Every structure is written in C-alpha cells, then in structure tokens.
Amino acid sequence: MRESNYRFRRIKSLVMQFMVYLALLLALIPLSSIIFEVARRGLVAINLDFFTKPTPTVGEAVGGVANAIQGTLITIGLASLISVPIGIISGIFLSEYGESKLSTVIRFFNEVLNGVPSIIIGIFSYAIIVLSIGFSVIAAAFALAIIMIPIVTRTTEEALKIVPATIREAVLALGAPKWKTTLYVVLRGAKKAIATGVMLAVARIAGESAPVLVTMGFWKWWFVGLDKPVANLALNIFLFASSPFENWVVLAWGSALILMVMILGINIGVRILTRGRY
Amino acid sequence: MKLTGDNVFKFICAVIASSVILVLGLMIYELTIRSRLSIETFGTGFIVGTEWDPVKGIFGALPLILGTLTTSAIALLIGLPISLGVALAISEYMPQKLSHIFSFLVELLAAIPSVIYGLWGLYVLIPFLRDHVYPLLQSSLGFIPLFSGSIYGGGILTGGIVLAIMIIPIISSVSRDLFSLVPRSVREAVVALGATKWETVRIVMSYARSGILGAAMLGLGRAVGEAMAITMVIGNQFKLLPSSLFDAWYTMSAIIVNELLEAIYSLHVSALINIGLLLLLINLFIVILARLIVWRSLRMVRGIMRE
Numbered sequence: 001m002r003e004s005n006y007r008f009r010r011i012k013s014l015v016m017q018f019m020v021y022l023a024l025l026l027a028l029i030p031l032s033s034i035i036f037e038v039a040r041r042g043l044v045a046i047n048l049d050f051f052t053k054p055t056p057t058v059g060e061a062v063g064g065v066a067n068a069i070q071g072t073l074i075t076i077g078l079a080s081l082i083s084v085p086i087g088i089i090s091g092i093f094l095s096e097y098g099e100s101k102l103s104t105v106i107r108f109f110n111e112v113l114n115g116v117p118s119i120i121i122g123i124f125s126y127a128i129i130v131l132s133i134g135f136s137v138i139a140a141a142f143a144l145a146i147i148m149i150p151i152v153t154r155t156t157e158e159a160l161k162i163v164p165a166t167i168r169e170a171v172l173a174l175g176a177p178k179w180k181t182t183l184y185v186v187l188r189g190a191k192k193a194i195a196t197g198v199m200l201a202v203a204r205i206a207g208e209s210a211p212v213l214v215t216m217g218f219w220k221w222w223f224v225g226l227d228k229p230v231a232n233l234a235l236n237i238f239l240f241a242s243s244p245f246e247n248w249v250v251l252a253w254g255s256a257l258i259l260m261v262m263i264l265g266i267n268i269g270v271r272i273l274t275r276g277r278y
Numbered sequence: 279m280k281l282t283g284d285n286v287f288k289f290i291c292a293v294i295a296s297s298v299i300l301v302l303g304l305m306i307y308e309l310t311i312r313s314r315l316s317i318e319t320f321g322t323g324f325i326v327g328t329e330w331d332p333v334k335g336i337f338g339a340l341p342l343i344l345g346t347l348t349t350s351a352i353a354l355l356i357g358l359p360i361s362l363g364v365a366l367a368i369s370e371y372m373p374q375k376l377s378h379i380f381s382f383l384v385e386l387l388a389a390i391p392s393v394i395y396g397l398w399g400l401y402v403l404i405p406f407l408r409d410h411v412y413p414l415l416q417s418s419l420g421f422i423p424l425f426s427g428s429i430y431g432g433g434i435l436t437g438g439i440v441l442a443i444m445i446i447p448i449i450s451s452v453s454r455d456l457f458s459l460v461p462r463s464v465r466e467a468v469v470a471l472g473a474t475k476w477e478t479v480r481i482v483m484s485y486a487r488s489g490i491l492g493a494a495m496l497g498l499g500r501a502v503g504e505a506m507a508i509t510m511v512i513g514n515q516f517k518l519l520p521s522s523l524f525d526a527w528y529t530m531s532a533i534i535v536n537e538l539l540e541a542i543y544s545l546h547v548s549a550l551i552n553i554g555l556l557l558l559l560i561n562l563f564i565v566i567l568a569r570l571i572v573w574r575s576l577r578m579v580r581g582i583m584r585e
Binding site: 009010012013016017019020021022023024026027028030031033034037038041086089090092093094096097102103105106108109110111112113115116117118119120121123124126127128131146149150153177178179180182183203204206207208209210213214217218234235237238241242252253256259260263264267271 | 283294
C-alpha cells in the first residue's frame with residue numbers, strides 16, 4: 001500500500017472523528033442555551049407574589065401563577081389516579097405473564113400509543129368528554145392519563161423483571177399462590193423502581209400543553225370543580241409568551257423556570273438514585 | 279379453566295393490559311365519527327382542497343399537509359446527520375464513563391417540554407437566526423429561490439430547526455442501541471485488517487443500516503405530530519406554497535392549536551377533528567412501520583452476534 005494512500009485514510013479518519021464530536025457539540029448547544037436562558041430570564045420573575053397571587057389582569061403590575069400551580073397539581077393528581085393503577089397492572093401482565101402472543105401485541109401497541117402525538121390524544125379527549133360535558137379538568141386529566149399509561153406500563157415491566165426469580169421461587173415454595181406472590185412480594189420488591197417510573201411519567205405530563213389547551217382552554221381563576229377548567233403552568237407559557245403585555249411575558253419565563261427545575265430535577269434525581277442498579 | 283385466584287388475577291391483568299389496544303381503536307373510531315360531517319361535505323376534496331375559510335365554511339387541508347411534511351422533512355435533513363454523529367460519539371469514540379454522562383445530557387433534550395422549546399424559539403432562536411444566520415445564508419445562497427425573499431425570523435426553516443433539535447434524542451438513542459449491539463469481534467476483525475477508526479465505524483454502521491432507517495422514521499413520526507413549538511415559530515399563515523424557506527407557513531397540528539377553541543359551528547369543529555384524524559393516520563403509518571423495522575433490525579444484529 002502506498003504511503004500517501006495511508007496518510008489520506010488517516011486524515012479522513014481524523015476529519016470524521018472531528019465531525020462526530022462536532023455533531024455532539026451541535027446537539028448540546030440548544031440544551032445549554034435553553035437551560036441558561038430560562039434560568040436567566042425566569043429568575044427575574046421569581047418573588048413572593050409569583051407563588052402566592054393568581055394571574056394578573058392586563059396592565060396590573062402584581063400577580064403570579066399560584067392558581068396555575070394549584071391547577072397543574074390537581075390535573076397531574078387526577079391523571080395519576082387514573083393511569084398509575086392501569087399502568088402497573090399492565091406492567092404486571094407483561095412481566096409476570098409475558099411471552100404469549102397477546103403480550104407481544106400489547107407491548108407493540110404500548111409503543112405505538114407512546115408515539116401518538118399528544119395533540120391527537122387531546123382531540124380524542126375533546127371528542128369524548130369536552131363535546132359532552134364541556135371544557136374541564138377531568139377532560140385534561142383523561143388526556144394526560146392516556147399519555148402516562150404507556151410510560152408507567154413499560155417502566156413497571158422493566159422494574160418487575162429485575163426482581164430475582166429466586167425470590168418468586170422462595171415464596172411459591174412456601175405455598176403462596178402466584179397472584180399473592182406477585183402482589184405482596186414481587187411488586188413490593190420493585191416499589192422504588194416503579195415509583196421512579198411514575199415520577200418520570202409525571203415529569204412528562206407536567207410540561208404538556210397541547211392536550212391541555214384543547215381540553216381546558218385558558219382559565220385565569222382558581223379551581224371551582226372537576227367539570228370546570230383550571231389554570232395550567234405549561235399552557236400559561238404558551239398563552240403568555242405571545243402576549244404583548246410585558247408582565248405576562250415575564251410570568252411565562254418564570255413558569256418555564258419552575259417547570260424546568262421540576263422536570264430536570266426529577267430526571268436527574270432518577271438518574272442519580274438508579275445509578276449502577278440497571 | 280378453573281376459577282382459582284390465579285386464573286382470576288391473570289384474567290384481570292390481561293383485560294386491563296389489553297385496554298391499550300381498546301384505547302387506540304376507540305381513538306380512531308371517535309375521530310372518524312366526529313369527522314363525519316366534514317368527510318360527508320368535502321369527501322376526498324378535503325385532502326386536496328387548498329382553501330381554508332371558516333367564514334364561508336370551506337375547508338381544504340392540502341397546504342397544511344404540505345407544511346407538516348415539509349417542516350418534518352427539513353427536521354430530518356438537519357437532525358439525522360447530527361443524531362448519527364451523537365450516537366457514534368457516544369458508542370464508538372468516547373470512554374464509557376464520559377459516554378454515560380453525554381448520553382444522559384442528550385436524553386434531557388427529550389425531557390424539555392415542547393412549549394419551552396417554543397418560548398426559547400420565539401425569544402432566543404428567532405432573533406439569533408434573523409440577525410446573524412439568515413442574512414448570511416441569503417447573501418451566499420440568495421440566487422437559489424429557496425433562500426430568497428424577505429426574512430421574518432420565524433418561518434419554515436426555523437420550524438424545521440426547532441423540530442430537528444426535538445427529534446435528536448430519539449434518533450440518537452435508537453441508533454446508539456443498534457451500534458452497541460454490533461459484536462466486538464467484528465470491530466476487532468476489521469481493525470486487524472488495518473482499517474482506520476473511520477473505516478471500522480463505517481462497517482459498524484453498515485450492520486445497523488436498516489435500523490437507522492427505522493430510527494429516522496421514529497424521529498419523523500415525532501416531528502409530524504409536534505404541536506406547540508411549531509405553532510410558536512412557524513408564522514401560522516395559510517397558503518398553498520410559500521415563497522422561500524424564510525416564509526411563514528402552517529401545519530396540521532398548529533391549526534388545531536389555533537382554531538379548536540374558537541370553532542363555534544359544527545362543520546368547523548368537524549373539519550379540525552378531520553385534520554386530527556389525518557394526522558393520526560399519517561403518524562400511525564410512520565410509527566408502526568418504524569417500530570417493525572427497528573425490531574427486525576435489533577433481532578438481526580443480535581442474530582449475527584450469536585453466530
């Protein structure tokens with residue numbers, strides 16, 4: 001092989017190595033820019049009023065997002081109430097009774113549902129709930145629950161699979177039926193891992209705004225009932241961002257900051273807690 | 279089958295787990311029923327129609343479909359090479375300790391809510407592109423019609439860029455999994471023949487070729503359905519064809535975000551749900567195909583490993 005040819009191949013290899021790291025850098029620039037800008041512009045908005053007062057009216061100087069924090073918590077709570085039991089039981093089925101044709105199909109549909117755009121899930125909830133009882137918390141919670149189910153199902157399945165078979169065998173050998181073994185021993189053993197899965201799902205829906213918009217719309221007051229809308233942090237960002245009022249834009253960045261802190265906090269926390277376990 | 283606790287428990291679990299199939303079925307059914315008015319009024323004319331006028335009650339979705347597919351294609355064009363670079367950097371080039379940190383950082387991109395991408399796009403990315411990048415693009419490539427025309431900041435290219443950032447995590451994590459499955463012995467064999475690092479990496483990539491296609495389609499599926507960020511940066515103007523990549527346009531998801539709350543008469547609502555149905559079908563087609571390709575490819579690469 002000629003010397004010059006080898007040199008050319010080496011240079012080409014080095015150039016490609018540079019390109020690969022350049023790609024990584026390009027992917028991380030937006031991430032750092034988003035975190036930096038949200039922190040910088042959001043911190044200005046954070047004060048006592050921000051956490052204690054509801055949405056200000058146009059031109060009003062004081063006001064906060066307290067009602068949106070309340071509304072977001074209620075919506076997340078309701079969505080979890082619907083989706084967590086369904087997700088955990090589905091996960092049990094896939095892990096403990098897996099390897100049948102049905103479980104392969106369910107696993108596949110679970111992935112498909114996970115890929116369905118959240119706006120479509122919002123329209124689905126709009127079609128079956130809003131068109132009959134009107135814009136409401138329950139319609140938004142229903143949409144968010146459907147987004148959560150595939151995530152909880154998958155993480156539960158993975159969590160249960162980590163529980164060692166020897167534990168199952170030990171309990172079965174003592175004479176316990178399989179369902180008791182699953183519910184009282186296997187599920188309990190995987191409790192922490194399932195909880196992290198639920199937290200990740202919560203982090204995901206806390207930032208959802210498209211399905212919330214089409215099921216509740218804009219609401220600037222406090223909670224008044226499950227068949228009425230509530231305010232929502234993520235949706236506030238969308239509505240405040242494009243408003244011409246300076247104080248609303250500031251609130252948009254403030255809302256973005258508390259959402260980011262919560263969502264990134266959960267993600268990083270889960271990563272640290274589960275480090276080395278998987 | 280005897281009615282024992284075990285059988286009952288298994289049955290209940292199976293029924294609840296199957297609800298995911300029911301939900302998807304019900305979703306398609308409901309959206310079809312609620313679009314019926316629009317389907318009956320316009321038929322296939324809805325898909326090829328080029329006018330959207332809620333005042334006159336005329337609805338055609340072609341420009342929205344084109345807008346959705348174009349921005350998603352731009353996202354893929356920009357996002358795919360970057361994602362592959364990220365996947366290679368993490369699985370082939372970096373020491374393991376570092377790669378864990380960086381793969382987590384890239385995955386954080388997927389955790390950031392869409393609406394925060396929109397906020398950032400509106401206040402940070404758009405001014406940056408408008409003042410520094412687009413004038414440069416125009417002065418160097420302005421002779422191509424795609425890069426001519428006035429610059430607003432928001433628009434098709436900006437939308438494509440934001441979507442590209444949003445699909446990087448999914449494409450790169452799937453490709454990374456594929457690369458890491460290629461057995462060490464393959465790499466060693468290639469290196470033993472005197473290949474450079476890049477030549478080795480190319481062989482590794484060739485094992486994952488069909489899987490990369492699947493990963494790209496998963497990214498496409500996500501880009502097609504993305505709603506908030508794109509609504510905030512694309513400009514929201516209904517027109518058949520924009521004049522350049524800097525021009526404003528509209529997408530299927532954006533029109534739903536903008537109009538569903540204000541729609542008061544049933545034909546308008548029905549037309550918007552019809553858009554949702556079309557979007558769901560496009561998304562399902564892409565995602566199901568992508569999943570099948572990725573699964574097959576994962577099995578194939580694992581099969582090679584066993585041989």
